Amino acid sequence: MNSQFTDRIWKRVEPLWNNYLEHPFVKGLGEGWLEEEKFRHWLKQDYVYLIDYSRLFALGSAKAHNLATMNEFSKLLHGTLFMEMDLHRGYAEKFGISREDLENTGAAATTTAYTSYMLNVAQRGSIEHVAATVLACAWSYNFIGLKLSQIEGALDHELYGNWIQTYSSEEFTDLAESCKQLMNTLAEDKPERELAELEEIIYKTSMFEYMFWDMAENMETWPVKES
Numbered sequence: 001m002n003s004q005f006t007d008r009i010w011k012r013v014e015p016l017w018n019n020y021l022e023h024p025f026v027k028g029l030g031e032g033w034l035e036e037e038k039f040r041h042w043l044k045q046d047y048v049y050l051i052d053y054s055r056l057f058a059l060g061s062a063k064a065h066n067l068a069t070m071n072e073f074s075k076l077l078h079g080t081l082f083m084e085m086d087l088h089r090g091y092a093e094k095f096g097i098s099r100e101d102l103e104n105t106g107a108a109a110t111t112t113a114y115t116s117y118m119l120n121v122a123q124r125g126s127i128e129h130v131a132a133t134v135l136a137c138a139w140s141y142n143f144i145g146l147k148l149s150q151i152e153g154a155l156d157h158e159l160y161g162n163w164i165q166t167y168s169s170e171e172f173t174d175l176a177e178s179c180k181q182l183m184n185t186l187a188e189d190k191p192e193r194e195l196a197e198l199e200e201i202i203y204k205t206s207m208f209e210y211m212f213w214d215m216a217e218n219m220e221t222w223p224v225k226e227s
């Protein structure tokens with residue numbers, strides 16, 4: 001098979017993504033010792049992150065040049081709003097966080113920066129820019145889920161087993177593959193200048209992914225609290 005754009009991307013992001021596996025939040029999830037308070041913080045921030053992130057798939061549908069691409073983006077939108085956010089709603093119920101509290105979480109600085117960056121790039125750009133903004137998110141969680149699922153006992157952990165099962169599942173592997181395929185199709189025949197631009201978007205969102213783990217680990221909101 002010809003070399004694909006995502007093969008080039010993998011070479012660029014792999015060293016950065018390996019840092020996720022060493023991050024204390026991700027290590028704690030995989031080894032089962034992550035403090036619940038930190039997981040709760042991630043859960044609430046991630047819920048509001050996913051609300052804005054879903055808009056990217058809607059933008060992808062709107063900017064698509066053909067029905068097949070429209071359909072791919074609409075499937076990803078549905079998968080996020082129902083499958084992925086159901087995981088969060090299930091955890092919230094377990095933790096006694098009401099649906100209203102979950103939905104009304106104030107986005108932290110990192111969450112705001114990350115979603116604003118993606119929405120800005122996607123709104124200003126074309127369909128391939130939208131595909132580039134969503135790629136690292138869907139692919140890197142699947143990468144992490146699959147790695148953590150190899151840790152003995154991780155899939156059966158009372159609290160975090162469900163998280164690892166979800167992100168390593170066939171459904172989520174398929175969602176990540178759809179995002180990769182979309183990116184490859186849209187990158188076909190593009191000149192190097194445009195490919196380099198898409199690569200930078202994917203690298204930056206990968207860096208934001210690391211910052212999101214840091215935000216959860218340190219339970220960050222904004223640097224100065226209202227008095």
Ligand SMILES: Cc1ncc(C[n+]2csc(CCO)c2C)c(N)n1
Pocket residue numbers: 046049050053076079080081084136137138139141142172175176209212
């Ligand atoms: C910060 C952050 N980054 C990535 C994901 C994972 N994710 C986002 S969309 C998608 C594809 C299908 O829903 C996946 C796997 C997350 N939850 N939170």
